[in-house]
Amino acid sequence: MIELEALTKRYGEKVAVNNLTFTVRPGIVTGFLGPNGAGKSTTMRMVLGLDRPTMGEVRIDGKRYDQLKDPLTYIGALLDAKAVHGGRSAYHHLLCLAQSNGIPKSRVAEVLDAVGLTAVARKKAKGFSYGMGQRLGIAGALLGDPRILMFDEPVNGLDPEGIHWIRTLMKSLAAQGRTVFVSSHLMSEMAVTADHLVVIGQGRLLADTSMADFIERNSRSYVRIRTPQRERLLDVLCEAGITAVDADGGALEVDGGKPEWIGDLAAQHQVVLHELSPRQASLEEAFMRLTAESVEYHAHTGAVPVPDEALTASARQAWGSDWKKGA
Template sequence: MIEIEGLTKRYGEKVAVNNLTFTVRPGLVTGFLGPNGAGKSTTMRMILGLDRPTTGDVRIDGTRYDRLEDPLTYIGALLDAKAVHGGRSAYHHLLCLAQSNGIPASRVGEVLDTVGLKAVARRKAKNFSLGMGQRLGIAGALLGDPRILMFDEPVNGLDPEGIHWIRTLMQTLAAEGRTVFVSSHLMSEMAVTAEHLVVIGQGRLLADTSMADFIRRNSRSYVRVRTPQREQLLDALRTEGITPAGADDGALEVDGVRPEHLGELAARHGIVLHELSPRQASLEEAFMRLTAESVEYHAHTGPASSPPSGQWGAGWRKGS
């Protein structure tokens, strides 16, 4: 279990993490979401003792990271897959980690096999592809057989088979009762991997809830109805005090009414339905809605080759 209480990190005037308090519990995959610059990486670095909090506290199974003996046996992490000595082979990179944490050398071969790198164990890390580097980083996280796993963008560079593999691995680890904490910008993948979400924006906690509750609270749910007898259906809905919204294709969107009730209502009035489907926003849509005011870096559509009219100045030259 990871316990974070009142965690704050300042860099001069900049507040990167602002009074965060939450707990990452064992037995489920917890997703860690936030826009770029929200403070996710800084938070993960403080969990591992790589950055010192300005105020607040982090506990790994009740103990501060810097007081853990052989920390890889408590918590394994992938924060930066490139943080590997390029001149070392995958085997020797992991062997160094094992020897420094009191882990048997036999464990190196086991994790190389788990991540699918056994055949290239003696190849130098500098010759690895991005996906192979990710697998090596995951092997390092698994090396101490820890009860807590933390991954930052674990699917980065992986092909579809690799993405399916890491998803299954994280869910299996959680099912074994381990704590799994994963940060990712790939919402479609997070939606099918995580059961719980911690969402931050501009360093502050925005949500700490289940995946289902997060989507329900931050999105619009409705029933889409399509019929060739649109006016008759509108009249029937009005008699029930229901005011639908119109879709661009002529369908109706009804909020706050169960699809079963709408189907029964149509049947009573002899109305043929071509579609009756409940709709709910995706994780991405719910995330965008919640974090809209917390996005630090905004891109803008339109021509990128020139500034707004009348804005030619330092750094801009026509024709450059």
């Protein structure tokens, strides 16, 4: 279990993490979401004692990280796939970690096999692709057979097979009763992996709830209807006090409606339906709605301005005197 209590981190006048209090519980995959600059990585670094909190504290199974003996046997983490000495082989990188944490040498071969790196175990890490580096980082996290696992963007650089593998791995670890805490910007992946969500924005806690509850509270639910008797159905719905709006493909949408009610109503008035389906916004839409006021960096659509100094000589010549006038 990971417990954060009033956790705060300031860098000068900048408040990166602001009074965070939440608990990451065992037996489920907890997703950690937030826009860029929200404070996710800083929070994870404080969990591992890599950054010192300005205020508050983090406890791992009731202890601070610096109080843990052989910490890799308590918590395993992947924060940066490139945090490996490039001159070491995958085997020797893991062997160094094992020896410094009292972990049997035999465990190195086991985790290399688990992440699919046995064939390149003796190759130097500097020759690894990003995806291979991710697998090596995950092997390091698993090395001490810890009860708590923490992953920051674990699917970066992985191919579809690798993404499916890490998803299955995280679910199986949680099913074993372990604590699994994972940060990712891939909402589609998080939607099928996480059971619980912790969402932060500008360092503050925005949500700490189940995946289903998060989507229900922060997204639009509606019923989509298609019928060859569109005008007739609109009249029937209007008489029943139900408002329908136009949707793509000639369909209609009813916000918050019950498909059973609409189906019964259509049947009573002999209106033929070709589609009657409940819909709910995705995790991504729910996340965007909740964090809209907390996004620190906004991109703007439209043409990208080209500075004068970026113009090529041929372009300047083509523009002639008009370029010099700024026309």
